Amino acid sequence: xxxxxxxxxxxxxxxxxxxxxxxxxxxxxxxxxxxxxxxxxxxxxxxxxxxxxxxxxxxxxxxxxxxxxxxxxxxxxxxxxxxxxxxxxxxxxxxxxxxxxxxxxxxxxxxxxxxxxxxxxxxxxxxxxxxxxxxxxxxxxxxxxxxxxxxxxxxxxxxxxxxxxxxxxxxxxxxxxxxxxxxxxxxxxxxxxxxxxxxxxxxxxxxxxxxxxxxxxxxxxxxxxxxxxxxxxxxxxxxxxxxxxxxxx
Amino acid sequence: xxxxxxxxxxxxxxxxxxxxxxxxxxxxxxxxxxxxxxxxxxxxxxxxxxxxxxxxxxxxxxxxxxxxxxxxxxxxxxxxxxxxxxxxxxxxxxxxxxxxxxxxxxxxxxxxxxxxxxxxxxxxxxxxxxxxxxxxxxxxxxxxxxxxxxxxxxxxxxxxxxxxxxxxxxxxxxxxxxxxx
Numbered sequence: 001x002x003x004x005x006x007x008x009x010x011x012x013x014x015x016x017x018x019x020x021x022x023x024x025x026x027x028x029x030x031x032x033x034x035x036x037x038x039x040x041x042x043x044x045x046x047x048x049x050x051x052x053x054x055x056x057x058x059x060x061x062x063x064x065x066x067x068x069x070x071x072x073x074x075x076x077x078x079x080x081x082x083x084x085x086x087x088x089x090x091x092x093x094x095x096x097x098x099x100x101x102x103x104x105x106x107x108x109x110x111x112x113x114x115x116x117x118x119x120x121x122x123x124x125x126x127x128x129x130x131x132x133x134x135x136x137x138x139x140x141x142x143x144x145x146x147x148x149x150x151x152x153x154x155x156x157x158x159x160x161x162x163x164x165x166x167x168x169x170x171x172x173x174x175x176x177x178x179x180x181x182x183x184x185x186x187x188x189x190x191x192x193x194x195x196x197x198x199x200x201x202x203x204x205x206x207x208x209x210x211x212x213x214x215x216x217x218x219x220x221x222x223x224x225x226x227x228x229x230x231x232x233x234x235x236x237x238x239x240x241x242x243x244x245x246x247x248x249x
Numbered sequence: 250x251x252x253x254x255x256x257x258x259x260x261x262x263x264x265x266x267x268x269x270x271x272x273x274x275x276x277x278x279x280x281x282x283x284x285x286x287x288x289x290x291x292x293x294x295x296x297x298x299x300x301x302x303x304x305x306x307x308x309x310x311x312x313x314x315x316x317x318x319x320x321x322x323x324x325x326x327x328x329x330x331x332x333x334x335x336x337x338x339x340x341x342x343x344x345x346x347x348x349x350x351x352x353x354x355x356x357x358x359x360x361x362x363x364x365x366x367x368x369x370x371x372x373x374x375x376x377x378x379x380x381x382x383x384x385x386x387x388x389x390x391x392x393x394x395x396x397x398x399x400x401x402x403x404x405x406x407x408x409x410x411x412x413x414x415x416x417x418x419x420x421x422x423x424x425x426x427x428x429x430x
Contacts, residue, residue, distance in 0.1 A: 109424060116429050
């Protein structure tokens, strides 16, 4: 038992994947984000997210792996609108991972907080534990009307009723990039080869994605920016996403 | 005292006889199901023999399954691929199975082959990586070149995959997201 606990502690140690090749990280520059929601649309198309309809949306049963949260700042007439894109933070010390009774969610060697859909039994504990509220539950099996089912991404499972889901950092694209790297006899994926759907679609390039184990990667340089902060850092979840705060004039 | 079935066959012991027939029927049924109705070895629209093609005529696997070393799927050859050879093989042109093929060709329809090695939708499998790692086709598909009708040999289930990944020490081979999607 004690060895198991030791192993688990080792596993839970932040940055334990330094010895592996990748630690996928994202930076989000809030100064550049215009709140256009292109990332949401791109994610919807890439990851087979269902359209739940107006009624279910009102019941808070929508599924959006990335969403734009809107905040108002100041008092009228001196009021400002602020946006913050919120997606799974892929925390090193993810609270959701400790909660899952069947290990359907776990941390893999690339620093990704992952979710295995067909292992999930739908206790929804992870969603309760997540302080960012970025886990979404399939309350129903959603269907796509013809011919919309033709646009489903074959590299992503279509989830069914009773399964939790969340942002995967477009793991299918990471997988393809790794596959290409292996074909070229490269040890690592080059910087910029993996581009998640949200990053690809961002018109202002507010989102940057890459491997922070590589000091030359664009994302590693962005992370050193003094504007950087992590959302709800005080909860010690050590997220993998660094937000760059807005510059006030 | 010896045990004999003759005792059960006597008219006075009908229930025993019935039981015997039932057990026998179960075995026959299981055999018939496995032989003709299971998804392991379905009857295909054309009685295609890998034995004739791969052993007798020594055609390599990737002559027809051309995408095996390039893409995730190995690819079933198109009807035109079949006809490309069979047009110039006059010796078997009148064979009833070849006539079926010609009929599909003339109708301009694909042959509705029944998939034997079918993985669930939540599994990511790529032929390319396995072929390039140096695996022979037979390690998963069995001795296809000796089969007259294709039969699935392996279970194609998760323990079977994981066993092989563990045995060969595949890099991150037991990470869930290597195979799940």
